[in-house]
Amino acid sequence: MFVARDAKGHLVNALEDELNRQTYTCLACGGGLRLRKGKVVRSHFAHKSLKDCSYYFENESPEHLGNKEALYHWAKKDSTVALEFPIAEIQQIADILVNEKLALEVQCSPLPQKMLRARSQGYRSLGYQVLWLLGTKLWLKDRLTNLQRDFLYFSQNLGFYVWEIDQKKQVLRLKYLLHQDLRARLHYQVKEFPFGKGKLLDILRSPYQKQGIATLTVKQDPSICYYIRQQLYYQNPYWMNKQAQAYQQGQNILNYELKDWYPQIRPIEKADFCQIDQNLSAYYKEFLAFYHKHPQNNKQNLYPPAFYHQYFSKNMVK
Numbered sequence: 001m002f003v004a005r006d007a008k009g010h011l012v013n014a015l016e017d018e019l020n021r022q023t024y025t026c027l028a029c030g031g032g033l034r035l036r037k038g039k040v041v042r043s044h045f046a047h048k049s050l051k052d053c054s055y056y057f058e059n060e061s062p063e064h065l066g067n068k069e070a071l072y073h074w075a076k077k078d079s080t081v082a083l084e085f086p087i088a089e090i091q092q093i094a095d096i097l098v099n100e101k102l103a104l105e106v107q108c109s110p111l112p113q114k115m116l117r118a119r120s121q122g123y124r125s126l127g128y129q130v131l132w133l134l135g136t137k138l139w140l141k142d143r144l145t146n147l148q149r150d151f152l153y154f155s156q157n158l159g160f161y162v163w164e165i166d167q168k169k170q171v172l173r174l175k176y177l178l179h180q181d182l183r184a185r186l187h188y189q190v191k192e193f194p195f196g197k198g199k200l201l202d203i204l205r206s207p208y209q210k211q212g213i214a215t216l217t218v219k220q221d222p223s224i225c226y227y228i229r230q231q232l233y234y235q236n237p238y239w240m241n242k243q244a245q246a247y248q249q250g251q252n253i254l255n256y257e258l259k260d261w262y263p264q265i266r267p268i269e270k271a272d273f274c275q276i277d278q279n280l281s282a283y284y285k286e287f288l289a290f291y292h293k294h295p296q297n298n299k300q301n302l303y304p305p306a307f308y309h310q311y312f313s314k315n316m317v318k
Ligand SMILES: [Zn+2]
Pocket: 026, 027, 028, 029, 030, 031, 047, 052, 053, 054, 055, 056
């Protein structure tokens, strides 16, 4: 951490103040801190013992500290910023609190889903917005993990999206128009924002701003029927469940042909999302309706939710 109380009880910030060796304590728990003056990472504090601190459950990694430092300087240029802001009601320290409202949380290591949910809920219950920015270990790979799903956000202009933070490359990365194919592989677009360039708050709000229509083109998998048959043969629970649902409607997915699986690329499946409280049912409906209305093809053009919605509102008027 960078913020602490010195021996006289004054707040000090290791990113701003010249620090000497003396007794420092944790703002939250009052526990003793060690001042670490490293060569690689800039000076920071670490608990001598984390046993009695209910705010910090581990000392932060160099990646976490580096990202926090970069965000702090970036945000400070245009906003009121509190570094490591303790919120007693929820026993939490916001890595960076912007304009007293938006909490930025750099998350570099996996955490229990339950804890993420409690923390996110805690912020919202007090009227804060929280944005989780994911470090290396949590970056999206080929498929979405359950934990990653809980970091997804949603906007009409960009669909499902997630924020990643890349300390090595010094960029904030937006992955958007997130979709999954029938093999559960992810498809998305990527935008990168170099640290310190532009207004951080504008960038973080950009998914909600008016913009040109984002698109993504993905090929359909011609061997998908074979793949699904195989999954059923090996009793993959996901596909067994899909088959059970089909049976209830008097169908059998083993009989489906390639065209029956169109569109193969779909929005992230319905779930009890953690960061999203919008009702997405119109989006899911309009998404499928759009592709059913259009000739099937060996590729699929994907659009943001606003596009499908506009398409159907226009056609309703006619
Ligand atoms: Zn503490």
